[in-house]
Amino acid sequence: MKTISVDRIKLARESRGLTQTSMAQQLSFNQATLSKIEKGLYHVNEEMISEIASILDYKKDFFYKSHEVYPLKHFYFRKNLGTTVTNSKKIESIINIFSSNIIDLTESVDIKVDLPYIDLEKEETTPEAFALFVRQYFNLPIGPVKNLVNILERQGIVVHFFDFNKDLKISGVSFITPDGIPLIIINNSIPNSRKRFTLVHELAHLLMHYKGGVIDENRDLEKEADRFASEFLIPTKEIKKHLFNLTEHTLFALKSHWKISIQALIYKANKSGAMTIDQHRRWITKINYNGWRKEEPFEFEIEAPSLLPKLFQLHFDDLEYSVDEVQNMFGLNHDEFYRCYIQNYPQLHSYYPKINRSKISLKLT
Template sequence: MVNMNNFNRDMFNIARSARGFSQADLAKRADVTQALISKLENGLTTDPTQETVFLIAKALNFPIDFFYSNERPLGLPPFHYRKRQKVGKRVLSKIESDINLRRIHLSRLFKSYEVDTHKDIPVIDLEKMQWRPSDAAQSLRGHWMVPRGPIENMTALLENAGAVVIKIDFDTRHLEALSFRFPGIPPLIFINSKLDSGLYRFVLAHELGHLVIHNQPETDECMEVEADEFAAEFLTPEKEIRPYLRRPSLGSLAKIKSHWKVSIKALIVRCQRLKLITPSQYTGLNVNYSKAGYARGEPFPIPPEEPCTLGNAIQFHMKELGYSIEDMARLLILNDDDFQEMYTVRPLLRIIK
């Protein structure tokens, strides 16, 4: 039973940010004053009337119970925001709210659903081991017994190791992914659903690098360079990729892309960092890349990958435990239409009423 005496201003903040409303927007939609909205968010008004909460809940399209739940949002580590300086405050607030909503949902789903995995995502201390990020990538491939050659499905590999990959429309091209270890649930990787499939795989490997080698915050620039090195070695191990890159051209790199499932752009950078080409050759490949129009879309697209774990958890509740759409909405503190839009409309799963 929800205690209707304890209004949760943190959940109120999540709801407003998730809808992308300003305080003035919400005040107008709910037919209340902006002063009231501001005081509620800042804890100056702690006991709004049920009529006020009803108006706010209706305007935000969240159930009233949402604003009285005992859930608490978690702050997101700022050092995991890629290119965050280019992302507007409102967009960033919405992303943070969306991530907190899904974290709350996963915490509730995983009380009944267990992820079946025989692997783990370890934490590797580079300084203690005296390793480079590429050494950590090689070690993890060995630990997971990844076969030689290209990784067939990066998403499945991560989810089989216990991570949960969640696609979200970040509503910005300046943010590619975020990854976290939250208490009580598996590691989470939130990835921009608008990414090209070639970049998608590299970004997943990049975020895996953050989870494995960045247990403590460092400078953004250092962490990004290290995660890129980890990702490149994890997807294209140096000893295996070198023979493919001896005489790189756009044509040969396109064929290599099809085999290794790594973008032509990433392969050009790999050639340069492995010192397989001169600076002038590197410049020439990039010029030809631009002239060919590949920046707008590369040839030989890599087949898209779809996460499964979250969808499987939803399916388990509905098929095995007999939850209806209404039950699921109540479990996740959503309205029915929000639950269906978030978890049944997209390819995540299909539900037959």
């Protein structure tokens, strides 16, 4: 007999941005009972879990999953300033749900992970030096990194573009599942130039901060990840000579060539010594004045992830799962499953037609 996971009740509630108080207002029982349920001190019956599932808009299957729930500090994520406590809990719950779903998908699939993890302090090296090593490890040629998403997937990293709500000020998140599968989730609403930098920023966290043991709390891990990303995408030796006396014209040309944001180029010029303090201050002022922090000119295309869609296709085609069966495995309703995993991948649309999708039940062969 399946057992209800009380951790999943709290996870579902926080993923909807609800406090115990606000949720209790919609329940037939009070907050005191809900609090005891979430702490495992009150037996929740089938009628109660049906009510909870209805209010939170999850399938009942969601609450019977046994995956461990991790605190936010277990994950690394690139966020904007101003994230509230409620939104932090919402981010934590969403990440945990993605993690459990990826675990479900990869249980039947062998993914070869080939990544060079490192302890920077033990090896007495820098993020920049390690970034150049990783470029060599990935067999990247000199010059811009082309097909970045495909390169990461080739190394066994599952990449997913997801449309986070605007109130969740997050650019990307990375973590390694208990089964050892690395996952990077990127906010699909951010500009493509920021997507590429965030991908490598999260790659840095995966390689430098997950398997190095206890990390000194005085280390600035976000700055380390930025330094790695900058050197990986635009190696100083290759780019520095082009960063002196920058003009808008040269910046736009460099952005198009290297597929990296204007802000990242200014960052590199400053850190590499190709720009004076006054020049850097003037460029930051111009960036702010032109609104380039939110939206830059001359954005470019970026390739979509292909590994995650292939995992779904394998389940649909080779393992003969129906769409409903995968949804039940995740515990997600039709619309949410579509929004989370289908809508951004055209190759999956034929499995899950938009028309009348609330009533769909496909038998795939």
